Amino acid sequence: MRKVCRSWALIMIVILLASPALGVEAGKMTPEKETAVKWLDTHAAVGAETATYIWHNPELGLGEHKSSAILQEMLKEAGFKVESGTAGMETAFVASWGAGKPVIGIHAEYDALPGLSQAAGVAEEKILVEGCPGHGCGHNLFGTYSSMAAIAIKKAMEEHGIKGTVKLYGTPSEETLVGKAFFVKEGIYKDADAVLSWHPGTENSVSYASSLAMDNFKVRFHGKASHAASAPWAGRSALDAVELMNIGMNYMREHVRPESRIMYCIPDGGKAPNVVPPYSEVWYFIRAPQYKMVKEIVDWSKKVAEGAALMTQTRMEFVPITAVWQYLPNQALAKVGFANALLIGTPPFTDEDEKIAEPFSKSLKEEKGPFLSREFKKFEYNKPFSWATGGGSIDEANTSWVVPMVRFTGSTLAKGTPGHSWQSVAQNILQPAFKASLTVSKYMAATALDLFADPMLLEAALTELKTSNEKHGPFVDPVKGVDLPSFKLMHNVEESQVPVQTKGDMPLPDFSTLK
Known part of the structure; x- marks a missing residue:
């Protein structure tokens, strides 16, 4: 041999x-x-x-x-x-x-x-x-x-x-x-x-x-805390915004190239169920064979995040971390x-x-x-x-x-x-x-x-x-x-x-x- x-x-x-x-x-x-x-x-x-x-x-x-x-x-x-x-x-x-x-x-x-x-x-x-x-x-x-x-x-x-x-x-x-x-x-x-x-x-x-190109970013939502049982109408849930963004992103998956990868986790989803979460963030990795494809998805992601903020009356903050071709x-x-x-x-x-x-x-x-x-x-x-x-x-x-x-x-x-x-x-x-x-x-x-x-x-x-x-x-x-x-x-x-x-x-x- x-x-x-x-x-x-x-x-x-x-x-x-x-x-x-x-x-x-x-x-x-x-x-x-x-x-x-x-x-x-x-x-x-x-x-x-x-x-x-x-x-x-x-x-x-x-x-x-x-x-x-x-x-x-x-x-x-x-x-x-x-x-x-x-x-x-x-x-x-x-x-x-x-x-x-x-x-x-x-x-x-x-x-x-x-x-x-x-x-x-x-x-x-x-x-x-x-x-x-x-x-x-x-x-x-x-x-x-x-x-x-x-x-x-x-x-x-x-x-x-x-x-x-x-x-x-x-x-x-x-x-x-x-x-x-x-x-x-x-x-x-x-x-x-x-x-x-x-x-x-x-x-x-x-x-x-x-190798796959990638963009690494977080989206932070800022809402308003309130008692989740006695006065939920006074609060604005940042966690709701994160969840709505993720739903939008999951619907997006059908319309991107199959070689693309959309991955996320939620580092902060609130602190207690009886408090309307005033802050929440979601962390995304977007990958694709070429960076121009990644950028198209990231640009779309920003619009999804803006929509989630509008639906929940929260403020959205897009935080870029790094990106590679x-x-x-x-x-x-x-x-x-x-x-x-x-x-x-x-x-x-x-x-x-x-x-x-x-x-x-x-x-x-x-x-x-x-x-x-x-x-x-x-x-x-x-x-x-x-x-x-x-x-x-x-x-x-x-x-x-x-x-x-x-x-x-x-x-x-x-x-x-x-x-x-x-x-x-x-x-x-x-x-x-x-x-x-x-x-x-x-x-x-x-x-x-x-x-x-x-x-x-x-x-x-x-x-x-x-x-x-x-x-x-x-x-x-x-x-x-x-x-x-x-x-x-x-x-x-x-x-x-x-x-x-x-x-x-x-x-x-x-x-x-x-x-």
Whole structure:
């Protein structure tokens, strides 16, 4: 089986190298790449220690103080210049090394999800701290191993005299689609020539796919309180307005494209049944394959909200939080990335890793192994991409319209594991997750080194980006007039009210070997 996989990989490398979009060295092992890969293997323990530390300190978006600080310290120890508070966000930062062009960036995320506390490595639901966040999307891995890739690139640049700049973009609050959207708004990527990113998952791939565009907003209704039994005529129910809006939105569903998604919850529906609610709010996510479709639904939603306010004699307040376009794939960079992924190969899982993954897959009714992916998901890199018709939304979609991007995925999770689940939290601190993440670090490092080596690759990627903007855009920043949201606006609680999981006796990672 391994011989077949190797033969297929070699055939794919030959095909990709024959493409005019790739340079002579793209997808080939070079001394520079060997240096980066060797450094990553030598320092694998540091990556695992850092990812473990962040896993034990899960924090919600814009409140990732410990997670952001530990990554900044890691990069400083490795010789990067770190600037924090980027784009007005306390937990955002940019770490840079080198000088001049080209500038190759790497994304790092580190926020957790609300209410997903789960014991490490336990294949049954077991809460550690009630109500505490948990790393159900693997951002403890994302932030750590992106940083590892950036350091490996720096080491190769130093040893081989490569000119240019590598930047690590520490972007908070991805789960609420804030960090990178506001990086774009504030022009943080203006000097970047390409940006590399990745995400933990159940497959190994170099994405050539889009994502759904999304708008994230709240509607607040202000009414008048009164005794709900003795004087209801004196009150005006804000909750009635929310309910009428939701009814209108549900009737709207029949008349929007079937690929659209309209989701809501009611964070505040009043305080007691015997008081006419003077205040109530509803929170909406609107998704569709393209942002122009999202905007049509949002504009209609505002009219529905206005109608609900008129019917209830309440005052309506529309509160935008954030918005993102659909992700714009870049064929030129995807080909370079895939050539390097094939060069490095899939994660080196063992039989022991399979035993670790098996109970998690079986908890999800996946009975047949292998339980960890040893294959690459295939995209048709030589054909035009299609807009997504399902799935989620990502804040780096906005980034992809202003700078060429390539996105990797590593099989950090057992087969069948959904994101944002307790099974995901439990696995994101285990050896298979660390192995897959380290492998993706190698993909990113090798790809970045190809881009430094061959200016024609970056030129092709930029030309494609301009062409895509002309064909599908132009990109109009959907948060241009939107204020940076507060922690409470996004999470409906004050930061001080979020339960903490911190493991008190846990030592800080040892970064002394990174100097």
